[in-house]
Amino acid sequence: MPESAWKFLFYLGSWSYSAYLLFGTDYPFFHDPPSVFYDWTPGMAVPRDIAAAYLLQGSFYGHSIYATLYMDAWRKDSVVMLIHHVVTLVLIVSSYAFRYHNVGILVLFLHDISDVQLEFTKLNVYFKSRGGSHHRLHALAADLGCLSFSLSWFWFRLYWFPLKVLYATCHSSLRSVPDIPFYFFFNALLLLLTLMNLYWFLYIVAFAAKVLTGQVRELKDVREYDAAEAQSPKPSKAEKPLRNGLVKDKRF
Template structure:
């Protein structure tokens, strides 16, 4: 892990990344003699190392995540949303955000520990992820634990996005994202690219923490027939922080630290590194999806600048829920309790949404279609 006494390379800029990565990849493509399905199959058999025990643990933990989420949702998250007296559409989505906030906070904290409070120097010296790489090398236990947790969670998330989460405008893209992420986790573990995998997970999980924190405060600012300024302020602060760190972690550090290491530094350390194009294609697809979601963030920022309500722009419009929220937010903060007519309106909204059946369960007004 010490890189053989090599000096730490300075982080490149965007221009250097594009020029050097494209030049190196083009040269590698020209030098690839006999590339094709047969060679890929042979390389897979010679370099992929994964045991049946690890496969069993992956499926068991993915199933366990699903059951734990269901248990927490029924026993804790739903009662909590009822206790907070959220609007029906917000109460339906609060368990999802709470679950994700808990998981990503724990997973990102563990990745942070590995990168900054252990002997690993991957963040400060990204090319070191490929130093001393050997086919079939042992995976350190602390990194193997991180891979098991993250891999099984994304296995669970593919199922959860379709059958448990609220359906949004980008949910189909989210399913593709989870599949690509899971493929990267499984193959990077099997080919012993686990060092770069920890760096990728660290750079992505922080945004999910901020996203779910912001969404929870959006749900909580209009509850129990009242408006709560603190949650409104926290949701705005979370939105600003989310927008900044999305660009900084996913569009700045991710390409300049990870992609430069995988496209350029990998061939310098391991000239015949297996599945070079396969892994870099997946990482580039991940970058494209980060750019795609950044467009939603730009739309969100434009809405904020126009002084519109802070909300998740990926959500489908729910006219009844929007009217109810608008009615609550128009009330003065000092208003006491609300009159009987307001309570009747809330009951009517609840009965109306109860009639929606499947839509209320998912907090939306559209069916799910991939």
């Protein structure tokens, strides 16, 4: 629960700020994706509001690499999650250095919304059974959150992301700047990110199939290891920290 609470608050704040940049300012990037490369020049100045978003996101994903290894619960997709954090951090640093910051804001906006809904859903799953009783309000919120998360993942990451981001970086960039540097490097990372989005979408489809066939009657994270399954492949130590660094009390 502490892990999901922290991530929910971060993603909600970061996505809200990205939404503000795209819809509360004069930046036309969402409605006109090719505009991310209008007047592009090497070494161009990065606006302070966009630089602030980059500082926030870069520090978070730098921490997330450490957190995935040593603090968060180890899951079936943790290796892919670790690769995702490394790729994301490289994208953040390189896009800032190459002055692809305009498209970077669009990428962050399209991805963070799904994480907000994922962590919101998980929090309500944890809250619905507590104190020896079942809380219907949290159960309903978890069900609605799961539905919203599944739809937003497809719409934002698998539909809008290729339509807006990949179209702009793969096609529009060459029309605006025919000899734009680091073209293949940057697009290779974005395509790798797309493949990881497809990989996680398979988890969503697998969970939906189990619900429809009656194999699962209540929400749970299908990435979690069950108690009866093999032990986590994560390296262990004599005094292993639990989620978010909380040390286990041997009295319990």
